[in-house]
Amino acid sequence: MFADLNNLVIFRSLLDDPVVRQLLAHADRAGEGGALPPATVAALIALAEQYGLAGNVLGDHLIYLLVVDENTFSITAEKQRGQIGASLLTACAHDLAILKRVHDATAAFAGGLLAGYRPTVASDLLAFNALKQSWASAGAATPAGLAAMLAKHYAVYGCGQMANHVAFRWDRKNGLAGITHYDKTTFDDIIGYERQKNTLKENTEAFLAGRPANNVLLIGPRGTGKSSTVKALVNAYAIRGLRLVEVAKGDLLHLQTVSDLLGSRGKKCILFLDDLSFEDSDGDFKHLKTVIDGSLQTRPANVLIYATSNRRHLVKETWQDRQGGDDEIHRFDSLNEKIALADRFGLTITFPSPDQQEYLNIVHKLAQKHKIGLGEEQLNKEALQWEFSHSGRSGRVARQFIQHLLGKIV
Numbered sequence: 002m003f004a005d006l007n008n009l010v011i012f013r014s015l016l017d018d019p020v021v022r023q024l025l026a027h028a029d030r031a032g033e034g035g036a037l038p039p040a041t042v043a044a045l046i047a048l049a050e051q052y053g054l055a056g057n058v059l060g061d062h063l064i065y066l067l068v069v070d071e072n073t074f075s076i077t078a079e080k081q082r083g084q085i086g087a088s089l090l091t092a093c094a095h096d097l098a099i100l101k102r103v104h105d106a107t108a109a110f111a112g113g114l115l116a117g118y119r120p121t122v123a124s125d126l127l128a129f130n131a132l133k134q135s136w137a138s139a140g141a142a143t144p145a146g147l148a149a150m151l152a153k154h155y156a157v158y159g160c161g162q163m164a165n166h167v168a169f170r171w172d173r174k175n176g177l178a179g180i181t182h183y184d185k186t187t188f189d190d191i192i193g194y195e196r197q198k199n200t201l202k203e204n205t206e207a208f209l210a211g212r213p214a215n216n217v218l219l220i221g222p223r224g225t226g227k228s229s230t231v232k233a234l235v236n237a238y239a240i241r242g243l244r245l246v247e248v249a250k251g252d253l254l255h256l257q258t259v260s261d262l263l264g265s266r267g268k269k270c271i272l273f274l275d276d277l278s279f280e281d282s283d284g285d286f287k288h289l290k291t292v293i294d295g296s297l298q299t300r301p302a303n304v305l306i307y308a309t310s311n312r313r314h315l316v317k318e319t320w321q322d323r324q325g326g327d328d329e330i331h332r333f334d335s336l337n338e339k340i341a342l343a344d345r346f347g348l349t350i351t352f353p354s355p356d357q358q359e360y361l362n363i364v365h366k367l368a369q370k371h372k373i374g375l376g377e378e379q380l381n382k383e384a385l386q387w388e389f390s391h392s393g394r395s396g397r398v399a400r401q402f403i404q405h406l407l408g409k410i411v
Contacts, residue, residue, distance in 0.1 A: 002106045003028035005099045011074045011089075012096045015066050020044050020059075037110050045115060053124025058115050059107040063100060064136055067151065068129050068164050074152075075160035080267035083156030085148075093151065094144035101147065104136075126165060127240070128158035156267070157242070163268050167239040168232075169246045171259050177246070184232045191226045191233060192363040192396060197350050198230055201307075204348055205234055208305055209241050209269055215347025216293055216306040224397030225352035227309040228275050235271075247273045253289055264301025274308040293345045308346070360384070360394040367403045375406070 003024045006016060015021055023041045037045075037059075045058045054061035074093045078085055085093075111117075124130055132154050139150055158164045166179030188198055201217060208214035219227040235245040248259055256272070263270040274289070293306060355363065364384040368375065375383070387402040388394055 002103060006103060008099055009096050011072055011093050012067070012070055012100065014070060014072060018066055020048070020062060021066075036113060037115075042114055046118070049118055049120045050122075052126060052129065053120050053122060055119055055123070056117060057108050057111045058118045059110055060104050061133065063104050063107065064133050065126075065129055067100070068126075068132050068158075069161050071161035075155045076266070078152040078155035078267075079159045079163065080265075081156075082267065083152045085152045090145065090148050090152070093148040097147040097151070098144040101144065128154075128164035131158060157240075159242070159244075159266070159268050163244060163266060167235050167244055169244065171246060171248045171252055171255060173252050173255060177259075177262065180247075183235075184229075185236060186229045186232050187236050188230075188233045191229050192366045192399075193355065193359060194226055194230070194352060194396075197352055198233075200348070200350055201230055201234065202237070205238060205243070205271075209238060209243060214305060216345070217308070217348045217350060218346035219307070219309045219350050219352060220311070221352030222354045222393075222395065223311055224392070224395030225354060226396045227352050229396075230352075231271070231273055231275075231307050231309065242268050244268045244270045245273050246270055247275065250274070250277060256289060260301060260304050263304050266303070269303050270305075272304060272306045274306065277308045277310045306346075355394050355396070357385075357394065360388065360399060363396055363399040364402060367399060368406070371403060371407060373403065373406050 006021060006025060009015060016025070020041060023038065023044065027038060027041065045054075045062060048054055048062055048065075049058045052065055054065065074085070074089055077089065132151075135150055135154060136147075139147055142150065155164075162169070162177060162179045166181070166183075168180040168183040169177050170180055172178045188202075191198065197219075201219070204214050204217060219230065221227055232245070235243055244263075246259065246263065248256060252259075253274075259272065263272075277289075289306075293300070361381055361384060364380065365377070368380055373380070383406075384399070384402055387405065388398055391398050391401070
């Protein structure tokens with residue numbers, strides 16, 4: 002039975018998995034009989050705790066491998082939204098006939114320490130939980146039916162890292178790196194700024210629906226919620242295929258590479274450039290200009306750029322720029338180049354600092370959310386004292402004040 006895995010075609014890379022290799026070695030030695038070797042049991046327990054595999058851990062592991070495997074079928078299904086050619090579906094069905102037989106037989110090896118295994122923490126992997134449920138519901142489905150089900154799954158959740166993570170960071174050495182512990186901020190956590198949040202959501206929903214959408218520049222003083230609003234997007238729309246990819250300012254040279262990589266996938270991706278600004282001598286802003294609008298190569302239809310900044314004009318501008326210097330002949334050309342970067346974002350959303358009443362409103366709503374029992378007068382007094390001793394009024398300062406109060410509660 003395990004030896005049948007050697008006949009896989011589309012999912013052949015599953016043979017590189019350490020546990021699968023151990024299963025094949027076990028089949029060669031014991032002829033499919035006998036208990037699993039202790040090393041294999043140890044590996045499965047470690048995987049169960051890492052990914053939340055439960056019950057039939059070996060069967061769950063096979064389903065997890067289907068979730069993350071990047072192959073011709075899974076990537077095509079992701080990119081073509083589940084519309085797969087008949088020949089490729091047939092090839093996938095061939096493999097699923099094998100995998101279903103193996104999966105159904107794994108229950109016989111779930112004895113001993115693996116019997117009804119329950120991990121310390123249940124799985125929070127959306128794609129894995131969804132495929133596990135679909136696989137169980139499929140029951141006696143034919144291999145062709147399983148292939149169609151799997152194509153729909155990849156269309157919704159993607160495959161590989163795109164299935165396991167909703168947020169990524171670009172690493173110049175290792176490429177796209179999934180963020181395991183992603184910020185869970187939601188729009189409800191951001192008090193106020195309803196117009197700004199709705200504007201960004203409308204643009205993002207148009208993007209997800211395949212309608213025209215703009216690159217966005219979010220500007221305003223520090224702590225007003227610009228970055229949190231962008232992060233909240235993926236928590237709201239990940240199930241609709243949105244992914245967030247953070248690119249550091251020092252990696253803007255790689256921006257075209259990241260854009261091209263994401264363009265080969267089927268998920269809608271936002272390139273997130275946080276706290277963006279450039280010094281007068283910094284030439285990296287030209288890489289950003291080129292990717293946004295200024296190259297013969299067009300930006301992929303599934304990629305947008307959302308950037309935050311404390312400056313309206315992203316490149317530092319001096320009075321000397323306006324007055325002209327001794328060594329600058331075409332000073333207006335240089336000045337226009339600096340201003341043009343911000344203008345290339347089709348949509349600019351401004352987050353102003355809250356006035357005192359808005360600041361206190363944020364404090365009261367956060368206090369209510371966290372069930373802080375201070376009276377209104379006392380809460381106002383302490384909130385204003387906190388503001389005076391910190392960096393002024395902002396949503397961030399209000400949240401820090403509430404954290405301070407929560408830390409004092411015993």
